[in-house]
Amino acid sequence: MKRQATAVWQGTIKEGSGKLTTQSKTLDGTQYSFKSRFEEGVGTNPEELVAAAHAGCFTMQLDAFLSETGHRIEFIETTCKIDLTDGTIVSSELEVSAKIEGISDEEFQELVTKAEKNCPISKLLNAKITSNAKLV
Structure with a gap:
């Protein structure tokens, strides 16, 4: 593809x-x-598009891992913050909020880390990637 x-x-x-x-x-x-x-001009920018791509890709990957383990997912919401410093993307921070039936926080955190490492956009980025996730 x-x-x-x-x-x-x-x-x-x-x-x-x-x-x-x-x-x-x-x-x-x-x-x-x-x-x-x-600045604050009208339109988009490459970093915003990378943030959208990383948030979307990670969320789909996390959903796939959760589905494989049989959990019912009510929702997953991911915000991605891209840090551009001195002309280099130095980090991508994923903030995750999810409502999932029958999952422990420990298992959720393990699957978040697995998704963080395995989504195709994470693999593409040569930057520090972190995530902060919570069940609601």
């Missing part, structure tokens, strides 16, 4: 802007710029 996205940029790094389009068209000419990346 291969997926793709296209970035088109025009102008200088600070004054220019770009548009992102994904194969599925979920992003279709979505704006990004220096201001949306480093």
Whole structure:
């Protein structure tokens, strides 16, 4: 399976802007710029997209591991915070909240760690990846 996205940029790094389009068209000419990346401009940015990808991928992986063990999942919510420091993504922090029937906190934490290490986006990132999870 291969997926793709296209970035088109025009102008200088600070004054220019770009548009992102994904194969599925979920992003279709979505704006990004220096201001949306480093200030509070309109549009998205690469780090926000990485955060979305990591949160989504991790959540699906955790769901798969929980389902394999026979647990009924009411919900899993994951927020991912990407830290860009001096031009490098230095960490990805996953904050997880879940409601799952019949699971101990110990088993939940083990499966969170397993998902953290095994989701494809975690494997892609060359950064410190941490997670903080709680059952609700």
